Amino acid sequence: MAKQKELFLGLDVGSTTAKVVVIDNENNILWQKYSRHNAHQQELVLDYLKQIEAEFGSSKFTIFATGSGGKVIADMIGGKHIQEVNAVTVAVEYIHPNAGSVVELGGQDAKVILWNKAKDGRKTSISYMNDKCAGGTGASLDRIFSKVNLHIDDIQNLSSEGVTIHHIAAKCGVFAETDVVGLLKAGVDEKEIVVSLCAAIVKQNIEVLLHGNALTDDVILLGGPHTYFKAFAEIWRKEIPKLWDLHKIPTKNKPIEELVYVPENSQYYAAIGAVLFGKESYKDIRNNYTGYQKLKELISQSLSGFAKPMSTSRDGLVQSAEEVEEFAKEYRILEFEQPNFGNQRNIDCFLGIDGGSTSSKMVLIDNDGELLYKDYVLSKGNPIVDITAMFAKLSDWQKETGISFNVKSSGVTGYASDILKKAFSLDSAIVETIAHLKSATHYYGDLDIICDVGGQDIKVMYMKHGRVVDIKLNTQCSAGNGYFLQSMANQFNIPIEEYADRAFTARKAPVFNYGCAVFMEQDKVNFQQLGWSKEEIMAGLALVLPQNIWNYVVQETNLNRVGSRFLLQGGTQKNLAAVKAQVDFIKERVDDAKVYVHKYADVAGAIGAAIEAKNTIGEKTSTFGDFEAASKVSFTTQNDESTRCRFCSNYCTRNFIDIKTTSGETVTHISGYACDKGASVSLEEMKAAQAKKKQLRGNSANLVARSEELLFQDYTNHNLPNNLTSKEAKEKRAEIVVGIPRLLNLFYYAPFFNAYFKTLGVKDVVYSDKTSKKLWEEGNKWGSIDPCFPAKVAPAHVHNLLKKKNVTHICFPMITHIESNVQDTLGNNACVIQMGTPEVVHAAFTRQRDHFKESDKEYWKPLIRMDRRPEALGNLYEYFKDRLLLTEEENAFAVNAGFEAMEKYLGTLRDEGTDVLNDLVENDRIGVLFIGHPYHHDSGLNHNIPEEFQALNFPVLCIESLPISEEFLAPLFMGKEYDETQKITDVWIRNFNRNTNTKLWAAKVASRHQNLAVIDMSSFKCGHDAPTYSYIDRILDASGTPHFLFHDVDQNKPSASIKIRVQSIKYFLEEEQRLLKEKYNVNEIVEA
């Protein structure tokens, strides 16, 4: 009888569904159920338990629960919680002993499990899981599918065969939704959108979760999305064989459908696995089921709110209605009241427009900068449409009131400023940050922080000495923006305008985990289960908003250090609950904090554009026509084969927008292009634009790019004396083509190795291609770890040499120490990642098979200490004496040639640096000193940022281009001995790392040279740069040296963010240059 058997109950409570299995001691499944819980997890589980008791009696069960909602319920019924990956691993091992890997997609998580098999048959597994971000999971599916006009059955059965795939950012569920909305607006076929989304999710998981591993067969696909959407399995079946080819992984001789598949009952694997894992791991836990009474009580307590103490709670936003009143008096954004114009009928004004990503804004200000008129609309998809409608409204208003505004000048800002300036013949365009800065300082004086929180975008600007020194934007993740509050209000059927009033009624609130907005959904479901009211949940969500902004997006753990004067702005400030949370958060952390909410928070950018228009028009006449004409601006958009860019082999798509402007002429605006070549219509135009750009660049040097160019030149400067080399050695070397990866320390020592090998008579030395998106995408499937990008890209470079270059050997030296001009240090160490990456790369390409051997290429990884020449000499000789049939004499000759090459490279660069510095001083110009590690000269790593400044006519220098002579340093370090000018011990005592040491030294130089500004670049995860951040800041701050940060740089090129930063910095550099020129035209010159 079933009742006498030992019974195990496996429970899997996920974010959208709950599954249960009853299993006997022989692991037979006796009973199973699966259902969506629709946010009623506990009720559904209670129902399951009742059914199970009815079927099997209420006697003895051993319960193991898993899933994101499993812990709370397990505690109620006596069950033991099992982690989900562990459960799935054990289930697959039991059901599919031949499985090589698993990919499981859940509602909010994604997992990959990979097995290794020992000779004795024992298997070990490794697993990877998304734990901080819901990107690449099924989270977005439900919400996005509800936006397309297809029946769910049709979606489930959609095939990916022959469907065009469009770009969707699966990195973040919320961003993916934005992309989908964009595609829908562009009229893309809905089936294509659905399949594109599935493809994006698969791609995201391959890139993020596999860590350079291949999925070995059988590949088991688990989880709801795999089970219900046919397209997923099809896409995996296309993508996985590509990985097998790349890694040369042999597979079983079976059709692909039998190698990659969704098994039956896949939705129950976690529940089954929980039991299998629990049985094995916890042999002393048996018959732990305590009945469903406590669960039942919990449900009824939840209904009456008594279960709330089970979650962590905090005080609500306010404790009384009076408190709300007090707060609102100071912070509520008042409705704009138009000034009384009295008898005035013709009023001079300045027009400002802000074309944002989700809204468009327009203002008119008077000569004192006071607001005369404002308008704000949520974007209808195209900013021209929004703005023409706004002009029509303004034109009507003029007719009704008889008042006529006379626009003396006009300005625009925001992401659409280029197109709007053209369409409406506006006088000036200004980058958003400066617009915000201008508007903020106009009303609130000097500030330390401007925090702009919009529906989707978060911008936090750090200010020092009136300059924006750093900008934090949410480019990868939507956590922290106003969207979540909006969507929560929608879910509760509460208009967003009532959000604050409702949230202010709560005196307690549940504590949400900050971070990914999608994960917060799960918290919300849990809190509802425990009986928290809508109002309390809304208060809790508002309270988590500042944590998301400051802890998650900005990652500023100590607000106190950024200053004390904060300005909050952006559309989200209309929600007083969000404002209250922010103000409290800041005031709790910052001594003497002064927090302002911009009184025109929603149109602050437009006001800044109007102020700029007012300040820059001078004696000129405005190009802007009148409102009537502006309201008639029309346009047509074209996006088809004829608009595709054909200026390179990428053939990117673009949009052509033909605009009939206010002046009546038609201009074509191009958008959506991938690089600046795409901004031209014809080949001639493109060539002319490129030539102009080149000419512009020609006006200013870019020694970062120049260094990159010089580094990888041919440095053959000596031939070995004839008598030194044996015939055998000559013949051997003549066959050798050395491939050197173009990265890391080779960005300093490439000339050395080039000269060394060439002098020894190898046939050739070739380098891997420059770091680029293409190179990265072709070779990024090898990396097993996730270090900084300069190291992470290494396997891609070696892949490039291995597959694309005709080389016989690949040489990736492990350089332990690097020469430096900085004196009296504890060391000249390279960082351990630079040293060890050649080993990591070697492991990656020899892990499953020896790809070097199979390609008949030899991999060299000599360990060399370069800062002590005798040691470098010895290291190279030891390593190459047999490999190159080398004599000591030959080696010494070649090493000497190598160091001569280094002198030539550095000498050239310092000569050119001298020219640039002299030009700066003579002409009172400002130059940009780019301080980073030598490998930041890699244009693929620095995202061409130095080039941007060059194109803006600011010469760019790198550390290596700074002269190190007494003539240069003595005047800067007034009164110091020459040796002292090369030391950093006063500011940096733990000077182990060579590259970090030179950064600090360069900062000291720049902090004294008044013609230099600094860009501090650093890679994400750089362990040696992190401790220097505040030190470099202090050195430059103390003397008021303009300096700007590009920290945490990685493989993603955030073009929009770079553009905003560069344009902002340009503004301040111009200002600095203007002051400098003014000083020497007016003031007496004091000789240094």
Place this chain on the structure above:
Amino acid sequence: MTEKKIIAPKQVRVGQWEGYKNEPWLKQDKKDVTVMFNFVERRKSMFLSAYFTRKGIKFIDMGDHVKEDVSYGKLYGNRMQCNPIYFTSGSLIRNLLKIEKETGLSKEEISKKYIFLSGGGQCGPCRYGMYPQEYLKVLNEAGYKNFRILIFGSDLGQEEGTENDAFKFNLIFRINLAIALILADLFHAAECSLMAYAENTDGIEDLLLECEQIVLRAFEKPYYFWAVPKALKKVNKKLTAVKLKDGQKPLIFVTGEFFANLAHNDGNYNLRRFITSEGCEVIPGNFTQRTLYDNWRRSVEAKRGMKYAETKEEYKFHKKFLKKQKMSSWVIKKIYNSYVKALKPEEFRARTEMMDIDKMAELAKDFYHPEIFGGEGNLEVAEAIDHAQRDEIDGFISSKPFGCMPSSGVSDGVQSKIMHMYPNLNFLSIETSGDNDVSILSRVSMLLLKAKQRRESIEKEK
């Protein structure tokens, strides 16, 4: 070199930053100052306190790190640091705030009356070498302007400082430090075996505390060199009196980055104790081993210095340095072995064997060059190969802080190959962040399940 004329700027910017001050602690205010310290976890600093007691120097033993320390570290430290920096700098601030609250002293007074003693990071291939720089920043940002720090290296042969210094890192201090670390290692080993095999584990923690006190009192005596071994013999009697179970539990080797491996507290989620509580035996990380590794590294550097010396003086300098390292290792091993002999840990199943680093270097050399001095990175690759070849353990855990340069950034990449070479090695690499204990310990549970299955099948075969 350039011969071009360089034009000096028309004016030089003024207002240069002079760096944080770290004034020396001088003899004249020796009596007024209290030394604060903690070394990775409480046993090490507790045993070191004997030196200060003996010398009559005022001290505060800050003991274990707690979760809260990370927040203090993040609050005043630089962004993007690893959690050991946040733990160590944060614990200092937590303790200073406590002093401020309890004594009512101002921050300025505290900066004068207290001093922080810490290891300075020995090599520098990772952030570790820069810790003191971060301490200075954190202290100054938290308002303790000009608070002083005393930094020492692990090198027994290092120079002592100046005549006027109140505190000298002399040979006696260094030997005392070595003894403290050795004693802590032995007690951890004892805890690992007793908690795994004692028939009744209820009183074990108290028993160990009692034994620690016996040894500490002995170490505080002027003739500690004789008293400590005697005390260890006494401890042996107490520990061997504990009834132990037979059989072999699943055996887990824990290694990895120095702090994440050796903290044995919130700093690594109490990893070792968690594994024991799940029914396994742990081979714990050994601090003394790490000290010997540092000596080994310095010896290799000295040998290289001798090999490539350009002058006689240079050669002599490196030779002398090498001699010091050899002597230092000899002393450390001598003390370790004599204490092991006195304690007889094998009598209560404790594992205190140390490895031969030359052999380890040889094992790893084709995969992770031993002269890439990346702290423990290459050592852990060697350990993986060694254990895989010996096939005696049931699980191998490499624990490291998130973003650890030698470990996450290099050895994990190399280990991916080792795992393919030796699929029998039940391997797990975990990254600690200070706050994700639930998910990390879940991953450990999976490894433990595999370890249990392996041990069970071995026992069955027997």
